[in-house]
Amino acid sequence: MPGEIDLIVADYFAMLGLELRGEPFIKAQRNAALQGLTGRSKGSIEFKHQNISAVLLRLGIPWIVGYKPMANFQKALVDGVERFLDARPTFIESDLLTIAPQFAESGTIFLEPAPQPSTGQSDSPAFVERLVRKFDPAARDASNRALGRRGEERAFFSEQVVLRANGRDDLARKVRWVSVEDGDGAGYDIRSFDPSGAERLIEVKTTTGHKTTPFYLSENERALSEEQPDAFRLVRLYDFAHELRGFELLPPLADSILLRPLNWTASFG
Structure with missing residues (x-):
């Protein structure tokens, strides 16, 4: 009842x-x-x-x-x-961040192995799938600018810490938070380096959900992953409201995640 x-x-x-x-x-x-x-x-x-x-x-x-x-x-x-x-209505959009623990800005994010992609076929009943569409976690996270900014901030500081720990203070000073300094649209959020000096173009996707929570990938981000596969990295941060965890995906992204088109652009030529 x-x-x-x-x-x-x-x-x-x-x-x-x-x-x-x-x-x-x-x-x-x-x-x-x-x-x-x-x-x-x-x-x-x-x-x-x-x-x-x-x-x-x-x-x-x-x-x-x-x-x-x-x-x-x-x-x-x-x-x-x-x-x-x-x-x-605010619970899963803002309340979770309000009650979430504050993570130390200077800490390194330990990146664990990424989950293996499934067949993409859900065995959930139709009424569960309807609820998921109603409270679409990918759309919710994509529209939550506070969550996205906090995730990028953690990744930004983590990149600097890793470089300094490897004796590359010179490179740590060159790490840029591109989405804040230049605005969105570059196809990545952070420009960093590995200890050898190789460029890392990092797109950060953050969720308060779990390891397999879906996320949105823009066409610009997908295209950049193909244009610069040696540099592009997708860092997925999850469980942000409980215990920050994450993993990293390397191109080709289709080897690690199931990509599905969501919208079509209509034009007259």
């Missing part, structure tokens, strides 16, 4: 907020309170919390550590998540 579902969903997001702010809470106590309100068992409530984590995974939203996503999608629960997000 919607009443029970809304209580469970609200409790999940309350715990998520506490976790992202670093505030303590006891899952067992909150579960016990929900048992009293809903009449459900401890296991049933935990299972629904794992189901919510699976929905958030698809939406590119952080989930609660300890509630590993369990993709047994139930429409009533998905509808409950939708009602919660509809009632809080």
Whole structure:
């Protein structure tokens, strides 16, 4: 019933907020309170919390550590998540950044191996896919200028730190935050170097979501990756609201990610 579902969903997001702010809470106590309100068992409530984590995974939203996503999608629960997000339109656009921990500007970003591309075929039910289209994580991240700027800032400082650690203070001083200094449109955000002096043209894509959260790639960025494959690097930063992590993609990008055209330009010649 919607009443029970809304209580469970609200409790999940309350715990998520506490976790992202670093505030303590006891899952067992909150579960016990929900048992009293809903009449459900401890296991049933935990299972629904794992189901919510699976929905958030698809939406590119952080989930609660300890509630590993369990993709047994139930429409009533998905509808409950939708009602919660509809009632809080700023939650996944700005609130997550507000409650996110502040990362040290001077730290190095450890770049881990990139995920392997899948076949691109989703086995999620149609009602889940509809919800994903409604709260499109790629479109959301692309329009969130504050998130994008913070990600670029972290990558900018990380590039300098790496060069200095390799004894290349001269190159560290030459690293440029191109998207800020010159504006967007170059096809990359940061001009840097590797310790040997080879140029690195870095496009940064940032999300509060997970490793496999989709992102937008402009035609200018894609074209540059083909024109300058030795220099172009796509740095994907994820889990920005929880624990900053990232990986790097090298051209040809089609070997690492599935690229699909989204729009067509209509002209008369």
